[in-house]
Amino acid sequence: MKTYLVTGGAGFIGSNFIHYLFKKYGDDIRVINVDKLTYAGNLENLKDIEDKSNYQFVKADICDSETIQTLFENNDINRVVHFAAESHVDRSIKNPDVFVKTNVLGTLTMLNAAKAAWEKEDGTYPEDHKFLHVSTDEVYGSLEEEGGYFYETTPYDPHSPYSASKASSDFLVKAYMDTYRFPANITNCSNNYGPYQFPEKLIPLMINNALNGKNLPVYGDGKNVRDWLYVEDHCKGIDMVMEKGRLFETYNIGGHNEKQNIEIIHIILDQLRNKLEDSDPRKAAVSEDLITYVTDRKGHDRRYAIAPDKIKAEVGWYPETMFEEGIRKTIDWYFEHEDWMKRVTSGDYQKYYEEMYNR
Ligand code: NAD
Ligand code: DAU
Numbered sequence: 001m002k003t004y005l006v007t008g009g010a011g012f013i014g015s016n017f018i019h020y021l022f023k024k025y026g027d028d029i030r031v032i033n034v035d036k037l038t039y040a041g042n043l044e045n046l047k048d049i050e051d052k053s054n055y056q057f058v059k060a061d062i063c064d065s066e067t068i069q070t071l072f073e074n075n076d077i078n079r080v081v082h083f084a085a086e087s088h089v090d091r092s093i094k095n096p097d098v099f100v101k102t103n104v105l106g107t108l109t110m111l112n113a114a115k116a117a118w119e120k121e122d123g124t125y126p127e128d129h130k131f132l133h134v135s136t137d138e139v140y141g142s143l144e145e146e147g148g149y150f151y152e153t154t155p156y157d158p159h160s161p162y163s164a165s166k167a168s169s170d171f172l173v174k175a176y177m178d179t180y181r182f183p184a185n186i187t188n189c190s191n192n193y194g195p196y197q198f199p200e201k202l203i204p205l206m207i208n209n210a211l212n213g214k215n216l217p218v219y220g221d222g223k224n225v226r227d228w229l230y231v232e233d234h235c236k237g238i239d240m241v242m243e244k245g246r247l248f249e250t251y252n253i254g255g256h257n258e259k260q261n262i263e264i265i266h267i268i269l270d271q272l273r274n275k276l277e278d279s280d281p282r283k284a285a286v287s288e289d290l291i292t293y294v295t296d297r298k299g300h301d302r303r304y305a306i307a308p309d310k311i312k313a314e315v316g317w318y319p320e321t322m323f324e325e326g327i328r329k330t331i332d333w334y335f336e337h338e339d340w341m342k343r344v345t346s347g348d349y350q351k352y353y354e355e356m357y358n359r
Pocket of ligand 2: 087088089090135136137138189190191192200201202203205217218219220222224225226261297304
């Protein structure tokens with residue numbers, strides 16, 4: 001039986017990954033989801049699986065070494081998929097400390113607990129045990145507007161407190177692999193989009209604002225480029241690296257789908273207009289007039305673009321969802337989950353939004 005310890009499973013990618021696992025493996029696996037339930041963690045994302053006998057939720061901080069160690073002692077965990085992190089660049093610019101705590105010290109706690117549970121007396125590890133550290137392409141820094149890609153060999157050059165904390169966590173994982181031959185992989189993925197993404201990130205924020213007739217805040221000139229991947233394709237990549245990736249290797253995940261931010265916003269507006277009935281009063285408000293250029297993000301990286309050659313060649317991964325289909329599915333999902341959006345945008349998120357955009 002494969003027993004997964006998924007950290008940050010109540011967040012955007014983590015909850016999609018847990019759904020992916022149950023869809024693919026059904027009752028042949030056990031999943032323990034450890035999440036602190038910060039503003040970004042939402043158990044509603046997992047409502048449909050919460051009663052499964054092979055699923056367990058544990059509310060805990062990954063920095064709490066005692067609780068994490070106990071989890072390893074009481075469960076025969078052989079796969080760790082480590083998502084838990086503070087993930088939003090703008091928040092890291094305002095408040096870097098929690099990023100270092102969760103992303104760096106939390107990763108160290110996870111590594112120590114897994115190592116203590118798995119390492120044999122002779123310093124080797126049992127077969128079929130692996131720690132997969134989920135990381136980001138932002139560790140590589142920023143590319144020129146024209147040409148160039150991030151490869152696994154690209155030197156790290158993080159610019160934001162978020163990417164610096166993720167780079168530090170990657171280096172810790174690399175150090176554990178090199179020093180202790182700790183069985184791990186690192187994946188560095190590009191920007192994800194899809195269901196359950198918290199509306200502080202570009203795509204859900206723009207969908208939500210447009211539907212509510214609110215301004216669409218574009219940072220700088222709107223020409224920064226991100227390489228968008230549908231979240232299910234990322235989940236598939238993580239699962240494939242877990243099963244087929246060579247130990248101690250890093251794999252970049254991305255689907256060659258570069259778009260300027262302003263292009264994304266026009267696509268969203270077009271799709272929303274197509275989707276809304278003529279009789280819907282929101283339709284008239286969904287317009288380019290909402291686009292508002294605002295002060296640029298500090299240290300804003302210009303362009304990200306992943307070269308996925310290694311993951312394609314070694315594990316046979318490829319993206320299945322083209323952007324046109326993925327964005328349509330995403331917009332459909334947000335339409336069908338208006339209550340979800342209302343609930344996550346009440347309370348703390350409102351406070352954050354006022355602070356970020358009403359300056
Ligand atoms: P998210 O912010 O939506 O979710 C993070 C989850 O981690 C939340 O459920 C939160 O409650 C939990 N968490 C935060 N601090 C914790 C702590 N101290 N202890 C336990 N749980 C804690 O993030 P996401 O977008 O789903 O990203 C998940 C991972 O994937 C992150 O490591 C991120 O760096 C990486 N990543 C994200 C993207 C992307 O586009 N979103 C792309 C590449 C890599
Ligand atoms: O590249 C992977 C990374 O993608 C992940 O590691 C991060 O966790 C994830 O948050 C994401 O980071 P970005 O900073 O690229 O994503 P975000 O959605 O915050 O912004 C995408 C682009 O849109 C970026 O160029 C900034 C711009 N933007 C964003 C917001 C929220 C705007 O112009 N206006 C906005 O209001």
